Amino acid sequence: MTTHAQLPTAPVSRDVAPRLKSRHLLGIAGMDADDITLILDTAEAMKEVGKRAIKKVPTLRGRTVVNLFFEPSTRTRTSFEIAEKRLSADTLSIATATSSVSKGETLADTVRNLEAMSPDMIVMRHASSGAPHLLSRICRSAIINAGDGMHEHPTQALLDAFTIREHKHRLQGLKVAIIGDLLHSRVLRSNVLLLNTMGAELWLCGPATLLPAGLDRFGVRATTSIDEAVEGADVVMLLRIQQERMHGHFFPSVREYFTLFGMTDERLRRAKDDVIVMHPGPMNRGVEIDSSVADGPYSVILEQVANGVAVRMAVLYLLAGREGAEVQDV
Amino acid sequence: MKMMIRGGRVVDPAADRDGAFDVLIEDGRIAQIGRGLPVNGAEVIEIPGTWIVAPGLIDIHVHLREPGQEHKETIASGTASAVAGGFTAVACMPNTEPINDHAGITQFILKKAAEANLARVYPIGAVSRGSMGEQLAELGEQKAAGCIAFTDDGRPVATALLMRRALEYAGMLGAPIIDHCEDPSLKGDGVAHEGYYASALGLRGIPGTAESLMVERDVSLAELTGSHVHIAHMSARQSLRAVRSGKERGVQVTCEVAPHHFTLTDESLDGPVKYDTNLKMNPPLRERADRDAMLAGLADGTVDVIATDHAPHHADEKMVEFDRAPFGIVGLETAVPLVFDRLVHAGVITVRRAIELLSTNPARVMHLPGGTLADSGAADVTVIDPDRTITIDSAALRSRSKNTPFHGWTLRGASMLTIVGGRIAYAAPGVNLADRLLSR
Numbered sequence: 001m002t003t004h005a006q007l008p009t010a011p012v013s014r015d016v017a018p019r020l021k022s023r024h025l026l027g028i029a030g031m032d033a034d035d036i037t038l039i040l041d042t043a044e045a046m047k048e049v050g051k052r053a054i055k056k057v058p059t060l061r062g063r064t065v066v067n068l069f070f071e072p073s074t075r076t077r078t079s080f081e082i083a084e085k086r087l088s089a090d091t092l093s094i095a096t097a098t099s100s101v102s103k104g105e106t107l108a109d110t111v112r113n114l115e116a117m118s119p120d121m122i123v124m125r126h127a128s129s130g131a132p133h134l135l136s137r138i139c140r141s142a143i144i145n146a147g148d149g150m151h152e153h154p155t156q157a158l159l160d161a162f163t164i165r166e167h168k169h170r171l172q173g174l175k176v177a178i179i180g181d182l183l184h185s186r187v188l189r190s191n192v193l194l195l196n197t198m199g200a201e202l203w204l205c206g207p208a209t210l211l212p213a214g215l216d217r218f219g220v221r222a223t224t225s226i227d228e229a230v231e232g233a234d235v236v237m238l239l240r241i242q243q244e245r246m247h248g249h250f251f252p253s254v255r256e257y258f259t260l261f262g263m264t265d266e267r268l269r270r271a272k273d274d275v276i277v278m279h280p281g282p283m284n285r286g287v288e289i290d291s292s293v294a295d296g297p298y299s300v301i302l303e304q305v306a307n308g309v310a311v312r313m314a315v316l317y318l319l320a321g322r323e324g325a326e327v328q329d330v
Numbered sequence: 331m332k333m334m335i336r337g338g339r340v341v342d343p344a345a346d347r348d349g350a351f352d353v354l355i356e357d358g359r360i361a362q363i364g365r366g367l368p369v370n371g372a373e374v375i376e377i378p379g380t381w382i383v384a385p386g387l388i389d390i391h392v393h394l395r396e397p398g399q400e401h402k403e404t405i406a407s408g409t410a411s412a413v414a415g416g417f418t419a420v421a422c423m424p425n426t427e428p429i430n431d432h433a434g435i436t437q438f439i440l441k442k443a444a445e446a447n448l449a450r451v452y453p454i455g456a457v458s459r460g461s462m463g464e465q466l467a468e469l470g471e472q473k474a475a476g477c478i479a480f481t482d483d484g485r486p487v488a489t490a491l492l493m494r495r496a497l498e499y500a501g502m503l504g505a506p507i508i509d510h511c512e513d514p515s516l517k518g519d520g521v522a523h524e525g526y527y528a529s530a531l532g533l534r535g536i537p538g539t540a541e542s543l544m545v546e547r548d549v550s551l552a553e554l555t556g557s558h559v560h561i562a563h564m565s566a567r568q569s570l571r572a573v574r575s576g577k578e579r580g581v582q583v584t585c586e587v588a589p590h591h592f593t594l595t596d597e598s599l600d601g602p603v604k605y606d607t608n609l610k611m612n613p614p615l616r617e618r619a620d621r622d623a624m625l626a627g628l629a630d631g632t633v634d635v636i637a638t639d640h641a642p643h644h645a646d647e648k649m650v651e652f653d654r655a656p657f658g659i660v661g662l663e664t665a666v667p668l669v670f671d672r673l674v675h676a677g678v679i680t681v682r683r684a685i686e687l688l689s690t691n692p693a694r695v696m697h698l699p700g701g702t703l704a705d706s707g708a709a710d711v712t713v714i715d716p717d718r719t720i721t722i723d724s725a726a727l728r729s730r731s732k733n734t735p736f737h738g739w740t741l742r743g744a745s746m747l748t749i750v751g752g753r754i755a756y757a758a759p760g761v762n763l764a765d766r767l768l769s770r
Contacts, residue, residue, distance in 0.1 A: 134650075151533075
């Protein structure tokens with residue numbers, strides 16, 4: 001583990017370069033503890049790059065990365081773009097409004113056309129679960145899933161784990177409470193897979209209407225009592241509540257949601273003294289989280305955003321590394 | 331012309347016949363069934379004693395797509411697929427473009443079917459105009475034009491009141507109402523069975539209750555009206571319970587199950603090919619308990635019919651994100667291998683029961699001719715080699731569409747010979763036929 005953390009700063013020959021088991025990052029599903037640890041350790045070295053006066057290394061020089069965002073995203077897209085630029089990749093970003101998709105072209109055709117111009121990696125955000133899996137069957141490029149429908153958001157879970165590890169120096173055995181819209185959340189699914197693989201104790205909490213079917217097979221504890229979820233927690237993670245959900249009869253009003261499930265200072269007192277509070281963003285202040293908690297002493301929400309760049313640099317580096325990135329120059 | 335199928339095992343549940351018999355066909359009709367029949371100039375098709383000679387198989391739930399969606403299937407390609415799969419007759423659903431809610435469209439379908447001259451085609455008409463659920467279609471005129479039943483398939487008969495009136499009115503005409511049972515509000519924009527796999531894959535769920543709630547409504551309304559309701563493509567264990575309870579109290583309710591619902595479960599969505607759109611159908615592949623309930627219903631007699639819900643879609647339409655892909659798979663050419671491999675050889679049902687589900691009961695439930703080899707009936711005959719091992723090859727399907735999740739499956743049991751009205755409509759490689767029999 002510690003050798004991985006130092007790896008990018010030391011000259012390494014290609015044949016012992018660390019590798020992920022898959023050539024794509026489609027999700028946390030299919031990754032084992034070694035893969036996850038490798039990414040987190042590599043991200044530690046990458047984070048150091050962001051602290052330099054000149055925040056740029058030539059690692060991905062000459063590589064082309066396409067950011068293909070079929071859903072609005074500010075945080076994730078910016079984070080990937082900064083990560084790519086710090087690694088010296090050539091990047092371009094495409095948003096749906098400017099692509100051929102609005103002219104009726106299929107996803108497969110859009111991506112085949114992009115591939116004809118030989119990018120090395122495609123980072124994709126898409127509203128349909130499984131869209132990156134479809135691409136991985138028809139593309140030569142490495143596919144990085146930047147969020148697919150209600151399925152997975154693997155780099156978010158990795159940056160969450162990275163942030164937790166920075167504070168707690170471990171993942172194993174921590175009580176992590178995840179509270180909010182469990183049903184529609186891709187962040188939840190990736191976090192459940194990752195934290196379960198790494199041996200954390202997971203508690204999920206939300207209104208009964210927003211608990212996914214088959215939750216008993218997720219390997220977690222589920223409760224509709226926020227106090228039970230927060231009790232003794234090392235980590236409290238809030239998930240975004242989309243206000244439109246009221247229209248699907250999931251809860252009667254934002255006001256009542258906050259009354260029953262909003263995270264307040266008072267509720268947080270049940271957690272451990274050194275609890276950290278996380279949120280993948282974008283936040284709804286006064287819905288799932290009170291401003292006093294979001295901006296309070298336990299909040300690491302902005303650290304998550306900062307760490308996102310380092311974690312995405314690590315992912316880009318490790319996936320490109322399979323084809324021989326300039327490891328020694330980092 | 332005379333022909334004799336000699337040496338096979340005749341299985342005809344309607345006539346309570348199961349044994350080694352010769353079948354003599356003359357002038358398109360079954361002339362005689364017996365042992366050691368004199369040849370008397372008939373062309374003899376000699377088959378092994380293990381091969382099954384059955385009344386022609388009938389698939390009562392097929393989408394032929396014509397008129398309007400000929401890029402998916404035509405009446406000619408769909409009936410070619412039918413006879414290649416061992417079906418001598420199919421009943422076709424009205425959700426074409428335009429919807430078959432009018433005698434003129436029914437007549438068009440029958441004309442195209444006569445031109446194709448392969449399998450018999452029995453049109454099913456729409457219950458409501460445009461299948462919009464607002465106003466009854468002209469069921470009487472459609473019946474007179476040749477419709478055998480009515481449905482708004484693709485969607486449920488919209489309201490309890492419309493269903494009540496449709497049952498009363500169609501009952502007067504002696505035609506069943508077939509319902510695609512699904513509560514639209516519970517289905518929502520779901521694309522997969524609501525359960526662990528949909529949750530893990532981030533797919534919007536459709537609970538089994540979305541189906542059974544409507545089945546319970548329909549059973550109650552069939553009870554109220556004394557008319558016959560037929561539940562299409564049943565998939566949920568709760569629905570089976572509702573049908574069973576209706577039958578126990580004498581309600582005229584019948585039901586069908588599609589081969590994919592007694593073979594596959596939602597688990598297959600998780601791989602080896604994740605998000606395979608050929609595993610997307612409506613109703614969705616359900617969980618193991620539901621699949622096992624379908625098997626139990628097939629075995630104990632609660633399920634009346636196996637029908638394929640043959641739903642061709644063009645490859646381009648399926649080569650999209652899972653939630654954007656259309657529902658449905660082709661089924662005509664995989665049904666017999668799946669029934670024999672997964673039901674008969676697996677010990678779930680007997681050969682006799684398989685023929686009941688594929689021929690006897692479809693004819694009985696929809697009041698169709700056939701379903702038996704009784705003397706003097708039209709010579710619709712399906713010959714099956716229960717031991718022939720085949721590997722499903724989607725590219726080799728006769729259907730214009732290749733959307734099957736069974737590609738590459740090796741299965742034991744295949745239809746060998748399909749005879750419609752005394753004419754050989756399909757012969758598999760390996761059947762010894764005089765050239766004269768094949769010329770049309």
